[in-house]
Amino acid sequence: MPTPRRITLKDLARELGVSTATVSNAFNRPDQLSPALRERILGEAKRLGYRGPDAKARSLRTGRSRIIAVILAESLTYSLNDAVASELLSGVAEVLDAQGHTLLLLSARQMQSELPGAASMADGYIVYGLMPSETLLESLPPQAPLVAVDFDVTGRPSLHVDDEPACHLIARHALASRPRRPGIINLRLTAEPCNGPIVPGQRLLGAEQTITRSRLLGFHRALDEAGHDPAAVPMWNIEENTFEVSAPVIEAILDLPDTERPDLLLCMSDRIALTALTLAEERGLRVPEDLRLTGFDGIAEGQYRAPRLTTVRQDSVEKGRQAARMILGLEAPRSRTLATELWLGDSCP
Known part of the structure; x- marks a missing residue:
């Protein structure tokens, strides 16, 4: 039995009495058609078994x-x-x-x-x-x-985004309360996998490889200005920005003796800061009285729960828009840095 011939874009256009360009627009440029016309074209395409323009054929024909x-x-x-x-x-x-x-x-x-x-x-x-x-x-x-x-x-x-100046700004704010034992929780900073304390001599990734290094430079600049020796401030590394991966590291930090446990944690992400906040509350530690916390990202969860997170807000949606515009040639393909915003919450007022 012969295989049924696959319906083409031309067949569908002929059946509907419209141009092939109109059918193509229904699949590729819906903004060029009225909703009613596009719905009619897509409905007829489904009835006839037409799945849309062949991407391979189009690529060979147009080079795109x-x-x-x-x-x-x-x-x-x-x-x-x-x-x-x-x-x-x-x-x-x-x-x-x-x-x-x-x-x-x-x-x-x-x-x-x-x-x-x-x-x-x-x-x-x-x-x-x-x-x-x-x-x-x-x-x-x-x-x-x-x-x-x-x-x-x-x-x-x-x-x-402006990682280094943003982290300098939030750390300077946090250090104004004159903490005695600041600490830093990094995200993917070490060259070799490490989910725990960063020890002296451990190899770190460069600023061109990870935004964490730029953020750390901002923290260190603020610590130096506040009279802390950055090299003496304890640091930890988190391998994945999730509760499950960060929790064991943060539990070990919070379970340190009172005289060793940090009273300020500068966190490289909101997810890390929120994990620390949850685990601190489970241990009866008061935030911000016993422990001050800062994050980075400005995710919604950190602003909806109490105490509200002090953080740096980056507009990731706009970052995605600009990347897409550049890749499509709608904007000049040049390197750029987006501004962030300091959001003061209750975790580090």
Whole structure:
């Protein structure tokens, strides 16, 4: 029995009595059609079994696939659940949707060193976070546009927030209360995996590799100005920005004797600070009377619970929008730094 012929875009256009461009717009540029017309086209396409323009054929014909790949440093599950990463993806998707492009999500942790075949069709790449392998970046098509977010790639535009000055500002505020035992909880700062105390001589990643190093520079500058020796301030490292991974480290900190336990924790993320807040409350420690806490990111959870978190707010949605605009050529592809905002809450008034 012969295989039924696959319906084409031309067939659907003929059936509806519209141009092939109109059918194409229904799938790729919905803003060009009235909602009623687009609904009619999509309904008829579904009835006839037409699934939309063939991306491979279009790519071969036009040299463009209208696919933008976002390569995430972490797993897809982690990134979609992380408030900061999901806000960035929301900003990227908003711009791509408006321009009729498709978003392809990839995890660098899962790929390690090879680019999947589908990703090689992408018109451009937004790379977010510290990549586990430089080989992966080298496998990307050299001529394709690329924007790095929260780290640097030589010769390519990058997007950052003002990490160092923002951390200097929040630490200066926190240190004005004259704590006796400040401490710093970092996020992915060490060159080798470490979920616990950072010991002298341990190798740290550079500022071009991780935003944590820039944030640490801001903390250290404020500590020095306040009369603390930055080298004497204890530091811990967290390998993943989740409650489950950070909790054992923070429990060990909070269970130190009263004379050793920090009375101020400068945290590299809101998730770390909120974990410390929860665990401190479980131990009967009062925040901010016994322990002051600061975060970074400005996620909603930190502003809805009591005591409200003192933090630095970064606009991750706008960061995603700007990355998408650059990759599509809607804005000049140049490196830029976005401003942040200090939010004073109850955890460190």
